[in-house]
Amino acid sequence: MSEHHITPLRTYLIIAASLLFLSGVTVWVSYIDLGSFNIVLAMFVATVKASLVAFFFMHLLWDDKKNLTMFLMSLMFFGIFVTITMLDTEFRGDLGLNPETKDPINKRAAFYDTLPLTDTHGHPVDEHSDKHHEDKDHH
Amino acid sequence: MEHHNPDSPSHLKHYFHDVNQQYETSKFAMWAFILTEVLTFAGLFVAYIVYRSWYPDMFVDAHKLLDVNKGLMNTIVLITSSLTMALAIWAIQKNNKKLSVLMLVATFIFALVFLGIKYLEYSHKFEVGQLPGEFYSYMGPDAVHLNNPHIFFSIYFIMTGLHGLHVAIGMGLIAWLIYSTQKGNLTSEYYTPMEMIGIFWHLVDLIWIYLFPLFYLIG
Amino acid sequence: MSENTKQNYLNHPKGIMSWLLTLDHKRIGLMYLFSGILFFFLGGLLALVMRFELAAPGNDIISNEVYNNAYTLHGAIMIFLFIIPAIPGALGNILLPLMVGAKDVAFPRLNLASFYIYSFGALFAMYTIINGGVDTGWTFYTPYSTQSTSNVVPMTLGIFIIGFSSILTGLNFIATVHKMRIPGLTWYKLPLFVWALYGTSLVQITATPVLAITMVLLMLERFLGIGIFDPALGGDPVLYQHFFWFYSHPAVYIMILPAFGIISEIIPVHSRKKIWGYKFIAYSTLSIAFIGFLVWGHHMFTSGQSVFSQIVFSFITYFVGIPTGVKIFSWILTMYKGQVSFTPPMFYALAFLFLFTIGGLTGIFLGAVALDIHLHDTYFVVAHFHYVMQGGTIVAFLGGLHHWWPKSFGVMYNQTIANIAALGVFIGFNGTFFPQFLLGLRGMPRRYATYDEQFVELHSYSTFWSGILGISIFIAVMNLFWSFIKKNKVDPGSNPWGGMTLEWTHTSSPPHPHNFEEEPVLQHGPYDYDKVIVEKTYNK
Numbered sequence: 001m002s003e004h005h006i007t008p009l010r011t012y013l014i015i016a017a018s019l020l021f022l023s024g025v026t027v028w029v030s031y032i033d034l035g036s037f038n039i040v041l042a043m044f045v046a047t048v049k050a051s052l053v054a055f056f057f058m059h060l061l062w063d064d065k066k067n068l069t070m071f072l073m074s075l076m077f078f079g080i081f082v083t084i085t086m087l088d089t090e091f092r093g094d095l096g097l098n099p100e101t102k103d104p105i106n107k108r109a110a111f112y113d114t115l116p117l118t119d120t121h122g123h124p125v126d127e128h129s130d131k132h133h134e135d136k137d138h139h
Numbered sequence: 140m141e142h143h144n145p146d147s148p149s150h151l152k153h154y155f156h157d158v159n160q161q162y163e164t165s166k167f168a169m170w171a172f173i174l175t176e177v178l179t180f181a182g183l184f185v186a187y188i189v190y191r192s193w194y195p196d197m198f199v200d201a202h203k204l205l206d207v208n209k210g211l212m213n214t215i216v217l218i219t220s221s222l223t224m225a226l227a228i229w230a231i232q233k234n235n236k237k238l239s240v241l242m243l244v245a246t247f248i249f250a251l252v253f254l255g256i257k258y259l260e261y262s263h264k265f266e267v268g269q270l271p272g273e274f275y276s277y278m279g280p281d282a283v284h285l286n287n288p289h290i291f292f293s294i295y296f297i298m299t300g301l302h303g304l305h306v307a308i309g310m311g312l313i314a315w316l317i318y319s320t321q322k323g324n325l326t327s328e329y330y331t332p333m334e335m336i337g338i339f340w341h342l343v344d345l346i347w348i349y350l351f352p353l354f355y356l357i358g
Numbered sequence: 359m360s361e362n363t364k365q366n367y368l369n370h371p372k373g374i375m376s377w378l379l380t381l382d383h384k385r386i387g388l389m390y391l392f393s394g395i396l397f398f399f400l401g402g403l404l405a406l407v408m409r410f411e412l413a414a415p416g417n418d419i420i421s422n423e424v425y426n427n428a429y430t431l432h433g434a435i436m437i438f439l440f441i442i443p444a445i446p447g448a449l450g451n452i453l454l455p456l457m458v459g460a461k462d463v464a465f466p467r468l469n470l471a472s473f474y475i476y477s478f479g480a481l482f483a484m485y486t487i488i489n490g491g492v493d494t495g496w497t498f499y500t501p502y503s504t505q506s507t508s509n510v511v512p513m514t515l516g517i518f519i520i521g522f523s524s525i526l527t528g529l530n531f532i533a534t535v536h537k538m539r540i541p542g543l544t545w546y547k548l549p550l551f552v553w554a555l556y557g558t559s560l561v562q563i564t565a566t567p568v569l570a571i572t573m574v575l576l577m578l579e580r581f582l583g584i585g586i587f588d589p590a591l592g593g594d595p596v597l598y599q600h601f602f603w604f605y606s607h608p609a610v611y612i613m614i615l616p617a618f619g620i621i622s623e624i625i626p627v628h629s630r631k632k633i634w635g636y637k638f639i640a641y642s643t644l645s646i647a648f649i650g651f652l653v654w655g656h657h658m659f660t661s662g663q664s665v666f667s668q669i670v671f672s673f674i675t676y677f678v679g680i681p682t683g684v685k686i687f688s689w690i691l692t693m694y695k696g697q698v699s700f701t702p703p704m705f706y707a708l709a710f711l712f713l714f715t716i717g718g719l720t721g722i723f724l725g726a727v728a729l730d731i732h733l734h735d736t737y738f739v740v741a742h743f744h745y746v747m748q749g750g751t752i753v754a755f756l757g758g759l760h761h762w763w764p765k766s767f768g769v770m771y772n773q774t775i776a777n778i779a780a781l782g783v784f785i786g787f788n789g790t791f792f793p794q795f796l797l798g799l800r801g802m803p804r805r806y807a808t809y810d811e812q813f814v815e816l817h818s819y820s821t822f823w824s825g826i827l828g829i830s831i832f833i834a835v836m837n838l839f840w841s842f843i844k845k846n847k848v849d850p851g852s853n854p855w856g857g858m859t860l861e862w863t864h865t866s867s868p869p870h871p872h873n874f875e876e877e878p879v880l881q882h883g884p885y886d887y888d889k890v891i892v893e894k895t896y897n898k
Contacts, residue, residue, distance in 0.1 A: 004162075006232045007225075016222035023214045023351075027207065030356035042352040049348045057225045057341045059334075064163065066536065070170040074177035077564050080651055081178075082185050084667070085600045088655065089189045091664035108286055109591045111273060120279045122267030153872075154461035154538075164464045164537040171529050175567045182571035182601060186586055189597060272591065273583035287592035293584035297575070 005062040015056045022049050150329045162331055169335045173342055176305075180346055183298045187353060190290055201291040202354060204269055204282060206260060210355035213256050214347065220249030221344040224337050227316075234327040236320060243317045246340070250310045257303050264292070271296045295354055302350060305343045312336045364850050366768065366868040381466035384766070384869060386473050387451030393477065394444025395835060397435050398752075404432040406828050409790075413821040415809050425807035427491030427508070434496040438517050439483060441613045441751055443476050446527055446562075449758050450555045450616060452766050454531055456861035456869060457549045459540035459878045464533035468526050476523035482516030485509075495805065497606070500587040500598040504579045511577055518573040521566045524612075528562030531555050542880040546640070549859045549884040550633065553640045554619025557647040561608045561615070565651070569605035572598070596661050603654035611650040613747060615643060617714075617754030618685055621707050624761050625689050626885045627857045628704035629696030633885045635688040642681030649678050659730045668727050675725035682718055686711065701855065702776035706757025709784040713749025717742060720795065735805075738798025741791045749787055756783070756834055763838055765861055768868040770848050770896065771841035779837060782830025789823025854896035859884045863892075 026045040030038060055061040060068050116124040148158060155161040191198045227242035268276035275289035282288055316333055319325055325333055367384045377385060408428050411419045420428065455463055463469050486492055486509040494503045494510060503510050535556045539548070576598070578584050585591030587598040618639075626633040633639065655663060655671035689711060698704065720742040724730050733739060764770050793816040802813050809817065848854065850866035861869070864878040882890050 019218045067170040074174035078181040087667040088663040091666040094664045115278050118278045168533040179567040182568045
């Protein structure tokens with residue numbers, strides 16, 4: 001098996017360092033409010049990281065291209081799944097005949113009405129004895 | 140089983156022509172398996188995307204209930220374990236058995252740390268009642284205004300749970316690799332199982348690379 | 359050692375353990391064949407019970423609840439226990455390595471594991487039956503499936519497990535086709551059955567994982583009320599249908615593609631003519647496999663999905679007709695001026711062409727949104743998919759069994775009885791399901807144990823012919839097994855139909871335990887009847 005490609009140690013170390021660096025970047029960027037651009041940026045960084053893992057750690061760069069094809073195929077079918085499902089979910093009720101179907105699922109589930117209010121530790125707070133707390137939290 | 144050629148190495152199965160065909164076949168099948176893994180998670184990613192677009196505000200606010208530090212820590216741990224896994228293969232390619240075993244042990248330990256941190260996170264969520272579905276009971280001041288946060292936590296628990304299951308399975312496989320490398324069954328001549336499990340392990344890393352920002356950073 | 363007692367995979371090695379732990383693809387295929395046929399009969403029995411209940415209006419034989427269980431189990435068993443696993447599992451396993459000249463599939467152990475995983479999943483299905491059945495329909499639509507008190511969990515768990523078996527078989531076949539071909543056997547020299555199995559396997563490994571995760575989500579919905587599919591918890595039941603049909607529509611092509619492959623083998627061999635449009639058939643297989651992933655929403659035209667997606671799904675659905683039409687025309691052109699012999703496999707192939715064309719064309723009707731809203735959930739749909747699934751897949755499967763029976767087992771069945779049974783299947787099938795088109799057009803809904811007086815005539819007609827259909831299939835299968843019991847052996851070197859693919863030309867019948875005594879050398883393409891003369895070596 002001597003003909004197999006052996007990736008130099010340096011490459012591995014550089015890739016790992018870049019992955020760690022990019023993880024830091026993506027956390028840092030998430031604290032800056034860029035509106036809807038946040039998610040685009042986060043997904044871009046994640047894709048760069050994922051490509052580094054796939055091409056270098058998983059050796060796709062040097063492998064038979066059939067293996068890469070398999071991997072890309074999985075992404076393509078994922079894309080089909082998402083896109084076509086969203087053709088429905090994003091356009092639900094698009095005839096506008098029934099306003100109810102426009103936002104089919106935004107009703108709050110019934111069990112929330114029975115849940116007691118809690119503090120940040122999940123312990124129920126008594127609304128009468130802890131009045132001052134509640135005022136601060138809810139108004 | 141008979142071998143057509145007495146000189147052929149013991150790991151060569153009789154229905155293959157040569158070692159290279161066997162190696163390439165295993166690797167190709169492994170990538171086909173990776174395709175099935177990606178599509179298993181694809182279903183969950185679709186659920187995430189659809190519900191995120193239906194409940195944009197809830198997702199953004201509910202994600203603040205997760206602990207970014209633990210998430211980041213796990214990211215670092217998992218990336219490092221990916222590196223040690225790659226180095227284990229590199230070492231066995233250079234026929235350095237000792238280093239290879241060492242790196243596998245390191246990978247195993249990192250995986251354990253990952254699950255440990257995950258356990259801390261989960262137990263906190265159980266304590267405060269940030270649970271999937273009808274078990275959800277957290278109505279703290281930072282969550283009381285949210286519309287159906289149990290859906291966020293359902294998806295969070297299912298995705299990280301399935302990912303955690305893969306980490307656990309990976310640990311089992313790595314433990315087996317440590318055993319067979321130590322025994323000398325894997326050498327620079329034949330290390331196919333290590334490479335296959337390596338690909339699996341990197342996939343686990345790869346999925347976490349997406350889970351981390353989707354849940355911890357941008358909700 | 360005389361010619362007739364030559365070593366083959368059936369008699370060597372011996373002993374029950376050598377079967378249970380076998381890694382030989384032919385033996386695994388045989389085990390798949392037997393279990394598949396067992397489930398086929400079980401599902402068929404349920405179908406007959408339903409048909410006889412429907413012979414007259416009112417609850418004559420079984421109650422509404424039992425009827426609900428019967429149609430659910432009929433669908434689930436036929437689809438998940440017979441058609442999807444058994445056809446690639448049986449014929450594919452036996453033939454694929456032989457056709458590519460390999461000694462075995464790429465991963466024999468996985469192959470055996472796949473069979474046992476299938477059996478394990480089947481146990482859950484059997485448990486469901488013993489424990490009182492399941493009444494949701496084979497599609498397990500939410501929200502009913504999250505509320506039903508019947509055995510939804512054991513059945514979905516069974517399907518989840520069988521999914522893994524399907525994935526493993528698919529992986530194995532893909533690796534085998536890519537890496538185990540003998541030198542010189544290039545892609546365009548592969549028999550078309552191999553192309554069909556390759557397309558099937560691609561769909562299997564791509565779609566089945568989504569089924570697995572869907573079943574997991576459904577079970578979690580029942581256990582934890584995760585709310586993703588439950589409208590009362592802020593979820594969306596239509597999303598379940600998207601998830602389910604993302605698998606189950608491609609699964610339709612998992613079921614029909616192997617049948618296309620079988621027909622592509624039978625027609626040139628029994629017409630003694632080179633297949634017309636080899637590349638067209640090969641690529642249409644792949645394009646059907648791909649388009650199959652884009653059209654799942656045509657099962658959901660009345661679900662309340664967006665009108666925009668209805669239009670898109672309806673539009674793309676029509677495209678399925680193109681590669682399918684290419685195949686049908688290529689087969690017909692293959693027969694044109696060929697030397698067609700009316701052997702049992704050829705009878706089934708001709709029946710397939712007729713029945714599948716009806717099934718396919720009515721599919722185009724159902725792809726039109728406006729018409730589908732009228733026909734949705736009526737007997738028109740029932741008739742349509744039975745024309746495709748039974749008239750297509752099962753008829754092709756029977757044809758394939760008759761075609762490769764002497765090859766697989768070294769015995770020849772009684773061809774006269776086989777021909778009569780084939781005719782019975784054809785007439786019985788049309789008699790059963792053609793009236794259902796009319797019933798559906800007149801508004802008879804599916805999944806009801808009783809009906810209005812006006813439908814009596816067509817329903818009783820359908821029931822009568824379903825009896826003939828059942829008996830004919832039983833005779834056809836028993837005729838095959840009888841030859842096995844009677845040991846009506848063919849000469850090991852025989853090539854009864856004059857096939858040109860490797861399994862006919864380079865190995866004995868039944869094949870050697872390692873498939874070929876020496877590695878085959880390719881001398882001609884799979885259908886070169888224009889260049890080479892192949893003699894038939896068996897006469898009744």
